[in-house]
Amino acid sequence: MTAIISASGLAGDLAAGRAPVLLDVRWQLGGPPGYPAYQAGHLPGAVYVDLDTDLAGPAGEGKGRHPLPGAAEFGAAMRRAGVRADRPVVTYDGGQGWAAARAWWLLRWAGHPDVRVLDGGLAAWDGPLTTDEPAPEPGDFQPSPGTLRTLDAEEAATLARRGVLLDARAAERYRGEVEPVDPVGGHVPGALSAPTSDNTGESGTLRPRAELRERFAALGATPGAEVGVYCGSGVSAAHQLLALTEAGVEAALYPGSWSEWTSDSARPVATGPEPG
Template identity: 70%
Template sequence: MTAIISAAQLASESAGPRPPVLLDVRWSLGGPPGRPAYDAGHLPGAVYVDLDTELAGPAGAGGRHPLPGVAAFGAAMRRAGVSAGTPVVVYDGGQGWAAARAWWLLRWAGHPDVRVLDGGLTAWTGPLSTDTPSPAEGDFAPVPGGMPLLDADGAAALADEGLLLDARAAERYRGDVEPIDRIGGHIPGAVSAPTTENVAEDGRFLPAEHLTARFGALGATEETKNVGVYCGSGVSGAHEVLALEIAGHRAALYAGSWSEWSSDESRPVATGPDPR
């Protein structure tokens, strides 16, 4: 089973005997909420899921997008019609970050069959709908632990003992600019690996062999035991975890990411292009 699905394959499965539950998680960093875009047109049968309120907990010491409470997340997924025995496909507007966050959360919470629509809504050539579905209540009960998770101490240790990738833009990693968080820079020892370099111009993921070569050059080889990822607040980092999954690596996500790390003035910060 792969972590992504093409638009053509999704159209075929949706018309088949076991159609997946579709979740629309359109969202943009600092932009308008995705609900108006959903109301204007979405994949037929798709249920809207809000990243800020259903795929994250309240912002605070744990970062801008800390993990949601397990019970609240489970309730949101059941309202959307998610059941343990039913495949799920998530999509966003094309960037892939929000969809990857939903994919990661469901996988972390124990759902066995979740995929991201490669290229998002922009890859879909079929009809759209403006109807708001009312799915039957699902039975999904989260059991955390299906994907590896890091806290701040774990991220610091991995930067020393394994491979910790920073999925943000290179200028934020270097500390040249920091438009959101308290201070710029990166976790000492982390390697710059912008998530934007995991996809082609059309927003689809690069072929698996290209991603394998990319991450291999960054230090993620067959011999690498532990790989972790962080970003600004745990959203684009999930996209990098997904790219690593395609490349054959099971990576841990530091969900609090830079928004949590940089909020604590006692934690060290490195700047410039070098990891340390």
């Protein structure tokens, strides 16, 4: 089953009375908040989900900026949004895809069997919008975390040496030339630069599967290979995992990512264009 749905495909489902649970997850690094944009117009029936409070646990020393939420808290947030175990879910954001992919990955990690991302997000949608905020009937989704694999810092370091660890941040952050968020620039030694921005074309939708397979194969990320992904705080890396899934490659997420890695000054840091 594909991890994405096109705007036309979603419109067809809505017109045919097959509406999924729609989650609006508009968010971007550094703001502004997504809720005012949701209030100004969203897909009919969509419920707003806040990335910082619903899709992440409290940040703390040594945990990174967006640690995974607790199962109880995540389950409660999803049930408030109307998520049911037996009903498909479609997530979307403003078009970047990072936040929608974070919601997709978390639901899949927590055991939901049918979750897709609106390819291209709201920017690809040409159907009606509404300012009406629904009051969904509470869902019944009970998370069972661990369906998808995760890495801790030690496992990420090991994978960078023996397998394929992809750094999903912008190339200049990987090289350590600029670091706008975290205290130290550079990358996990042995990791390969694979900016998330290369997953999409000019329209903002994912590149065709054949192109994604070619892109990741050039990095050694092929079906059967041991692959992991990290970014700054585990958000844009989810979009990398979405693209890898479409390419037929299973991969693990390092949720703490660079913000967790650099919280311990004893961990090594590589800079420059080479893995190190």
